[in-house]
Amino acid sequence: MVKLHLLVVISIVLASTITPIGTGIKRAHAETDNDLEAEIVALVKDIEYLSSRGVEVGPIVHELDQAVKLVQSGRLGDAEELLSRIRRSVDELKGRAEQIYIVENIYRYGLASLILLIPVLTYLLLPRLYLYTWYRSKRKWVVGGVEK
């Protein structure tokens, strides 16, 4: 009888110890999941900002997509590692984003100005170019008089 009571007490003690550990593990897993989700969302926001600044984000987006797939398939360790790598790349690009934006704009408006110059240059240069070509093609011609 004593042995039975002892067995019951030991079972209760074990159950009350293991259960919190079990839920703790589940809770830790859920927290990791939530943390990863929060990091993914933060990265998406940063990548949107980089994209708005004209930074090429194609490869980073592809890597982030892979990280999302890893989270979905339960490979949280791999996902966390990949997300860390992506975070480093994104942080580095954020530091250069404004500079890239300025260079992009200089290129874009410079190209637009050049395009607007084309009609002006055509008006000034086309007759000259045409005349030059015409003369070059006829330079071997000999102008002779007609005897009356």
Next chain:
Amino acid sequence: MILDDEVFAVIMAIVVVASIFAFAMVISPSTSEPFTAIGLLNSECKIGEYPVRAVLGDNVTLCIFVDNHMGRPIYYRVVYKIGSSSQLPTNTSPSPSPEVLEWRGVLDNGINTTFKVVVPVWYGGGEATNRSTMIFELWVYNTDRSSWEYTGRWVHLHIELMSPRG
């Protein structure tokens, strides 16, 4: 005059119009009408030959196509629901049926993706009829509001259900 005036005028008109067009293309934003798209393909990721019937509780293999033209990268999820023909989503509200499965991803602007999905089928809408509707909705994460938003894009497939004993 070697270069005829009228010919020169026509050439200038063409050059001016072309320049204005090119100028507009360079200056204007890359995506003037942003949109996303979702498509449903068969088990071989092609259009057509969709399954018409399935055994109750069995899995059906299909492919989902997602396209992004929002002018920015998007964090999307495709949500699978089982419902009836009266529970279809609209372009403003999602289906009231509960979510069964979801798939998430990140897509850059101008990029699309196609992936296989294996989904279970059972009676939809709480009605024990022999037809069910497989619904796939496209949701996108709004980073400004920090929440998922239904895009108004969905695809669905009506399927006839057979009992396991035939």
